[in-house]
Amino acid sequence: MIKNLKNKKLKEVIHLHDVDKFYHMGESLVKAVNKMNISIKEGDFVAIMGQSGSGKSTSMNLVGSLDIPTHGKIYLDEKDTSNFTESDLAQLRGKKIGFIFQQFNLIPNLTALENVMLPMLFQNVEEYERKQRAKEILMLVKLEHRINHYPGQLSGGEQQRVAIARALANDPEIILADEPTGNLDSKTGEIVMKFLNKLNEEGKTIVMVTHDKNLALEHAKEIYWLRDGRVEKITRKIGNEWRKISNCHTSK
Amino acid sequence: MIKDYFILSTKNLRRRGVRSWLTLLGIFIGITAVIALISLGDGLKLAVNSQFGVSSTQLITVQAGGLSGYGPPGSFVVNPLTKEDAEAISRLSTVELAIPRRIETLNLEFNNKLQVIAAGSVPIDNTQEVYELQEISAQYGRLLNKDDVGKVVLGNNFVDSKKSGFDKEIMPGASVTINERKFRVIGIMEKKGSFILDGAILMLEPDLKNLMDNGDKASIIIVKIKNKDLMAKAQTEIEDLMRERRDVKKGEEDFEVSTPEAMLATVNQILTGVQMFIVLIATIAIIIGTIGIVNTMMTSVMERRKEIGIMKAIGARNSDIFLQFFIEAGMLGLIGGLVGVIAGVGIGYLGTLGINYFIGSETAPSINFILIFATLIGSFIIGAIAGITPAMKAARQNPVEVLRS
Numbered sequence: 001m002i003k004n005l006k007n008k009k010l011k012e013v014i015h016l017h018d019v020d021k022f023y024h025m026g027e028s029l030v031k032a033v034n035k036m037n038i039s040i041k042e043g044d045f046v047a048i049m050g051q052s053g054s055g056k057s058t059s060m061n062l063v064g065s066l067d068i069p070t071h072g073k074i075y076l077d078e079k080d081t082s083n084f085t086e087s088d089l090a091q092l093r094g095k096k097i098g099f100i101f102q103q104f105n106l107i108p109n110l111t112a113l114e115n116v117m118l119p120m121l122f123q124n125v126e127e128y129e130r131k132q133r134a135k136e137i138l139m140l141v142k143l144e145h146r147i148n149h150y151p152g153q154l155s156g157g158e159q160q161r162v163a164i165a166r167a168l169a170n171d172p173e174i175i176l177a178d179e180p181t182g183n184l185d186s187k188t189g190e191i192v193m194k195f196l197n198k199l200n201e202e203g204k205t206i207v208m209v210t211h212d213k214n215l216a217l218e219h220a221k222e223i224y225w226l227r228d229g230r231v232e233k234i235t236r237k238i239g240n241e242w243r244k245i246s247n248c249h250t251s252k
Numbered sequence: 253m254i255k256d257y258f259i260l261s262t263k264n265l266r267r268r269g270v271r272s273w274l275t276l277l278g279i280f281i282g283i284t285a286v287i288a289l290i291s292l293g294d295g296l297k298l299a300v301n302s303q304f305g306v307s308s309t310q311l312i313t314v315q316a317g318g319l320s321g322y323g324p325p326g327s328f329v330v331n332p333l334t335k336e337d338a339e340a341i342s343r344l345s346t347v348e349l350a351i352p353r354r355i356e357t358l359n360l361e362f363n364n365k366l367q368v369i370a371a372g373s374v375p376i377d378n379t380q381e382v383y384e385l386q387e388i389s390a391q392y393g394r395l396l397n398k399d400d401v402g403k404v405v406l407g408n409n410f411v412d413s414k415k416s417g418f419d420k421e422i423m424p425g426a427s428v429t430i431n432e433r434k435f436r437v438i439g440i441m442e443k444k445g446s447f448i449l450d451g452a453i454l455m456l457e458p459d460l461k462n463l464m465d466n467g468d469k470a471s472i473i474i475v476k477i478k479n480k481d482l483m484a485k486a487q488t489e490i491e492d493l494m495r496e497r498r499d500v501k502k503g504e505e506d507f508e509v510s511t512p513e514a515m516l517a518t519v520n521q522i523l524t525g526v527q528m529f530i531v532l533i534a535t536i537a538i539i540i541g542t543i544g545i546v547n548t549m550m551t552s553v554m555e556r557r558k559e560i561g562i563m564k565a566i567g568a569r570n571s572d573i574f575l576q577f578f579i580e581a582g583m584l585g586l587i588g589g590l591v592g593v594i595a596g597v598g599i600g601y602l603g604t605l606g607i608n609y610f611i612g613s614e615t616a617p618s619i620n621f622i623l624i625f626a627t628l629i630g631s632f633i634i635g636a637i638a639g640i641t642p643a644m645k646a647a648r649q650n651p652v653e654v655l656r657s
Contacts, residue, residue, distance in 0.1 A: 066565060067652045087569040094567015105562045105655070109267045121256055122567040166566065 012078060013096070013174055013205050014040040014063055019072035021058050032058040034229045036072075042173065045197075045206045047216035050226030057178075059226065060209040064176045065093050077173075094122050098167030102179035104159040106151040112138065112162045113147040119169040137165040141195070157188035164195060174205045181215065193219050217242070254575070261580035265587075268552070275548040276588035278541025279634065283592025283627060284599065285534035290623060291600025292607075293527035299607050300519055311385050312475040312487060313515075314341070314494065316507045331498065331506060332469040340493060341475055346486035348478045351378050351385075352470030354460050360453065361429040363420040371430075371453035373460040385474055388449070393424030393439030396456055404428070404435045405454040408443035416451075430455075431463045483511065541588065542638045549581050549642035553649075560646055561654035570647040577643035578636055585635015589628050597624065 016038040023030045033055045040046050040063070048063070050056040061067035065076050074081045077096055081089055098119075106115050116134040125133075138147050141161040151159055160180065167175055177196065181189030197219060200206045210216055216223050223242075225232045235242045265272045316333050335352050342350035354373040359366055374382055376398045382388070383395060396405055409415045410422040422428065426437045435455070444450055461468070477486045490509050500506055553560075560573055597619060 061652045064565070066655075087571060090564060090567055090569040090572075093565075099565045101562075101655070105558070105565075107559055107562065109263060118563070119566040121253070122563075122569070122572055124253060127256070170567070 011042040012039055012075070013042050014038070014207070015075040015078075016059075016062060016069075017073045017075070019062055019069040019074065021055075021062060021067065022070045031229050033062065033069075036062075036229075036231055038063060038224060038231070040174070040205060040207055042205055043200070043203055045200045045219065045221045046208070047220035047223045048207065048209045048226060049211070049213060049216045049223055051211055053228070054226040055229035056209050056211070056226050058229075060176065060178050060207075063207060064097055064099065065089055091123070094119055095170055096172050097174045097176050098170070098172040100160070100163050100167050100175065100177040100180050102182035104151070104156075104163045104183070106159055106162055106166070108151055111148050111150055112143060112154065112165075115151070115162055116165045116169050119166060123170055134165070134169065137168050138162070140168075141165045156184055157191065160184060160188070160192055161195075164192070168199075172204075174207060175199060177206065177208045179210055179212075180208065181212075182210075254579070257576050257579045258583070260576060261583045264552075264580055265583060271548060272584065272587075275544045275584055276541075276591065278544045279538060279585055279588030279631060280541070280592045280595070282534050282536075282538030282541050283589050283631060284595040285537060286531055287593055287596025287623065287627060288599035288603070289527060289530045289534065291597065291620065292603040293523055294620065295600065295604035296607055297520055297523050299604075300523070301516055312477060312483070312490065312509060312511055314473040314475060314490060314507060314509050315471065332471070333473055333507070334470055335468045337494065337497060338470055338473045340497060341473060341490055344486070344489050344493065346477055346479075346482040346489055347475055349378060349381055349476040350473055351375055351382055351475075352473050353382070354457065354464070354469065355471040356460060356464055358430050358453065358463065359432075361432075362422060362426070363418045365418050367417055369451065369453055370448075371455060371460060373457040374454050375457050381476065382474070385476060386449075387444075388454075389442045390439040391442045393437070395439055395441075396454060398456070400438065401456055401459060402435055403438045403455070404430070405439040405441060406437055407441050407450040407452045409450045411440055433463065435459075487511065538634065542585075542634050545581055545584050545635055545638035546641060548584070549577060549639050550645070552580075553577060553642045553646040556646075557649050557654040560649045561651040564649070564651040565655065573649070574643045574647040577646045578639045581639020581642065582632045582636035585638065586628065586632040588635070589631025592631070593624050593627055 016036055019033060019036045019038075020031070021033040023032060036055075036059065038048070038059070048056050048059055058067070062069060062074060065074060065081055068074075068082070076092060079092070081092075084092065106112075107118065110118065113131070113134050116137055117130040120130040120133065135144070135147065138144055141164055143158060143161055143165070146154060146158060151162070154162065160183075175196065180192055180196070184192065193215070196206055196208070206220075208216070208220060220237070222234065222236045224234050234245050236245050237243075314333065314337075316331060333352070338350045338352035341347055353375070356371055357368050358371045360369045374396050379395075379397055388395065390405065391408060392411070393405070396403060406422060410418070413419050413421045416422065422437055422440075424438055424440065428435055428437060430453070441449060441454070475486070475490065477483055487509055491505070494507050494509065495502065495505060498506060560568075563573060601619075
């Protein structure tokens with residue numbers, strides 16, 4: 001899965017182009033996100049960073065194609081999502097993106113195994129294959145002895161690992177993580193981040209939304225700094241240093 | 253994929269055990285009632301039909317008064333039929349035979365016990381025809397023929413010492429006292445499963461006339477038609493004749509000409525009417541049960557909004573969400589229907605056995621598989637329809653809103 005990064009022009013897996021997201025709160029217009037441009041390249045590790053109110057939650061929903069923009073366009077897998085039906089968009093999303101949430105968000109009355117099998121159900125994978133693959137992935141996250149447990153019977157760290165396994169179920173290109181370590185202690189959090197790094201080394205694109213500056217600086221290769229619904233700056237790790245770069249990306 | 257949703261919904265319903273059962277209650281009660289009552293009604297119809305026991309299509313009965321419920325035919329009638337009426341009927345073109353019969357209640361004494369029993373006369377002429385038309389045959393001994401004065405034939409119940417009420421079985425050769433006169437039993441009839449015959453006495457007409465000492469009245473005239481195709485015409489002819497003889501106008505008859513089918517039809521009509529009425533009420537229960545399902549499912553959708561959001565995030569389409577909840581509602585209906593069917597069939601079965609015990613019929617409890625199958629499918633459909641609105645609501649949930657921590 002290791003791609004030859006030197007000679008190929010990298011694919012833009014997700015691209016937000018001049019995206020606005022406005023809400024009506026009673027009589028006033030709330031501009032959650034304003035003229036936002038985000039470009040996620042294949043194989044990258046991008047952090048979208050900001051405090052509460054910066055628009056990072058809204059950005060995550062837009063990046064994950066869970067939400068549609070008020071203005072502007074979102075491209076997923078180089079396809080314009082504004083042309084998609086809800087059904088097709090759900091299918092594409094299920095195939096291309098794996099979600100990891102701060103609050104794990106596992107289905108409570110399904111076992112760990114069944115939770116991991118679920119995304120594949122929506123992609124019409126046969127039951128036997130679903131089960132086998134789910135078992136394999138749970139082995140990857142070292143939970144093979146807990147596959148028949150319910151989320152209520154698992155610790156926070158174990159639940160997040162199940163969530164990661166679920167995110168990997170359809171072998172997506174992109175992992176979208178919303179505060180992945182937010183509900184975990186530092187030790188467990190480290191394990192989770194190590195795992196995300198490993199996935200990135202194996203070629204997966206990671207997009208992480210967080211308020212934790214240090215987490216972003218330690219693990220990401222590129223950081224979008226958000227404030228008041230806009231991208232304030234973008235920095236990239238080149239060598240051991242962080243350099244500020246403009247909104248327009250040049251291909252490497 | 254659909255199969256997976258069935259498994260998923262069973263899991264979900266089990267998780268909310270008590271609430272699921274409470275929701276089912278309405279549907280379950282309604283369906284139990286429908287099945288039980290239809291089964292009971294059918295069983296009752298069969299039992300009652302068997303009481304009449306006549307399947308001859310060439311037979312018409314004439315009796316004075318209407319179809320009264322009290323006592324044997326022809327009792328408590330102001331203007332009874334006569335032998336002459338029978339003779340007049342037999343002269344009609346469509347009629348082959350018209351046989352007058354008397355039916356009276358007598359005191360039968362045996363083994364120092366006394367009971368009031370119904371007795372039917374057997375005419376000296378046309379004895380065999382009467383036996384044929386009324387499908388009478390002997391199990392023990394033999395039937396009466398025209399020389400058997402002073403002798404009687406009894407119904408099958410008298411062989412059973414408990415059932416007859418005499419504490420001793422009566423078999424051919426026994427001597428009984430009827431209205432203080434001695435008679436000898438020469439035969440016992442075959443069991444008909446009908447109290448009309450199984451508990452009755454047969455004796456020759458002159459004997460019965462002597463016992464009663466009240467003239468030549470006829471309680472009932474049984475008429476054999478020449479040809480079953482002439483049935484309608486015969487009925488009209490007889491009615492016209494009787495109206496003339498008794499000097500009554502059309503619509504004001506004080507007599508009844510009926511085919512056994514017509515009598516049964518009346519009874520069946522009444523029974524069916526009662527069945528339908530109760531089924532109607534049960535249907536109301538089912539409707540209420542359906543509303544219960546709608547209510548439960550709506551609550552379920554609201555409680556599981558986050559789950560729906562998660563599923564959409566991991567790739568579920570609106571149609572996937574819709575199907576899940578739709579099937580879950582259908583399952584609720586199906587399970588309610590299943591339990592209702594089992595209970596209803598059970599009640600119907602026990603009820604039919606009860607009817608048999610009381611009437612003395614021998615109806616086999618009917619299990620109508622088509623009804624059961626249709627009910628099961630119907631209850632799933634009812635549940636599913638109830639689930640449409642909640643399922644649509646579920647599908648419309650916006651993942652962004654519901655995932656907001």
